[in-house]
Amino acid sequence: MSSLPPLSLSILGVEPLDEFIKEIADFIHHMIISRPDLPGNVEVEAKIGLLRERGGGRLSLPVLVETILTPDSIDCRFESNMTAAQHKHFNTLLNELKISSSQPGYASSSPLDYHHLRLVDSFYPSETNDREKIRVTRDEKSGAVIECMRKIRLGDLNIYSPKRLADWRVSVNLEVPCSHPVGSSTHQRKKDRMSYSHEEFNIDLTQVTSTNQSGTPEILHELELEIARPALLLLTASKRGDMNVPENERNAFDELIRAFVNNARILARNASDSWH
């Protein structure tokens, strides 16, 4: 007995299904198929931040590893923010990854692309729903309107990650285009955004400067991962598990969500330190 003989993955010869990824895929799929019948894009995003208890401290649960919280079961809120140092750290990591992934002969993955955006969001009350807002996004330099939309929250799942410096949240929203509102905005947010793209995902690293009506500015540092093509998301969701389509189309939604969860985990784990 000098070493371990080759092992099967299990008594069944396969890895057991990943319960965590399936739970998130089931949740997103349910949000998509039960959404309001309105024209618009479904946005699926993961935000990196912290789950905070009512007192303001980080949530603490008696578990050792990353897990999904039961919705509405815990009195906590998700804060989509990080320190300026963490933000700079992610900027460095993503820039290095963009450079290394663009080298000839780099085989691990596709190259990342990159855009620097400076945007201004103005928020207006919605005439149809007190809880919703209308967001007008402009290019900061030219002032040109990029989009006007009403964002309808469909649902969130909070991911508690006790071994890491960050938690994360999966959000599903419906973005409904609308006409430019009249009247004055309630508040504005300036967004200085490094937007990285990789295959079917965008990673937005944003410094947000908010100004409310009292004029006090607040600076937040946000990191978001989103599925880049809402139409592809809906197409794959519509074929999920359909035995009348080829296997690769039937499984495409779950493959997309697997890569989405993998990327969100990699981001949350790297809230400090080098890539791992």
Add this chain to the structure above:
Amino acid sequence: MSSLPPLSLSILGVEPLDEFIKEIADFIHHMIISRPDLPGNVEVEAKIGLLRERGGGRLSLPVLVETILTPDSIDCRFESNMTAAQHKHFNTLLNELKISSSQPGYASSSPLDYHHLRLVDSFYPSETNDREKIRVTRDEKSGAVIECMRKIRLGDLNIYSPKRLADWRVSVNLEVPCSHPVGSSTHQRKKDRMSYSHEEFNIDLTQVTSTNQSGTPEILHELELEIARPALLLLTASKRGDMNVPENERNAFDELIRAFVNNARILARNASDSWH
């Protein structure tokens, strides 16, 4: 856009490390390297059962997926038991798997082997430690002593599995051989055991009939998975992460624990229903 283009596993091109499996591997490794310096075998096992709150009901935590509980943080106990119907169900599944895995041309995994054992355990107080017991195991039919040993509990991890009908527990024990105790036993357990073996693991499905000093019999149905070769376990643990040995030896401990966790998960998920 007719379908999903081939996706990388992540922006780094790899699956992120499985935090759950690494946590269990780190725990077992720590128990092994910090064990008392006594001659004996290290036993690593996973028991399938239920985590119960003090009131007797199943533990309930606000999480949606399988997770590892922080030791000593929750007032609960693990019950290594299942219904007679579940026991029969596992017996059927494992027998079917033994038959299918032994067919010529079966490619998913190695064949299972099988033994039916009828054993009697007698327990004696330890002279050296009030909290430990000495176990004498005999063949029920012949009465021959199979082993005498003192079992020293090193540590446990409880796994809460809210989507399944069963939870599980990883236990690490040190089994120290000893001479046959004198005096009379405090209690006995008759074990009717179907012992399946697959590669480096034993799966023991046991009907246990306990008799205490008052003579009242109690029947339990236990399902345990254990690492079959303690010497191999210690060998792989000693080389874990050692950069002076070849990569396959350096990773062998983690590969062994990965298959152990996969098998424990598959067993816990099949507490009813067909294999999945």
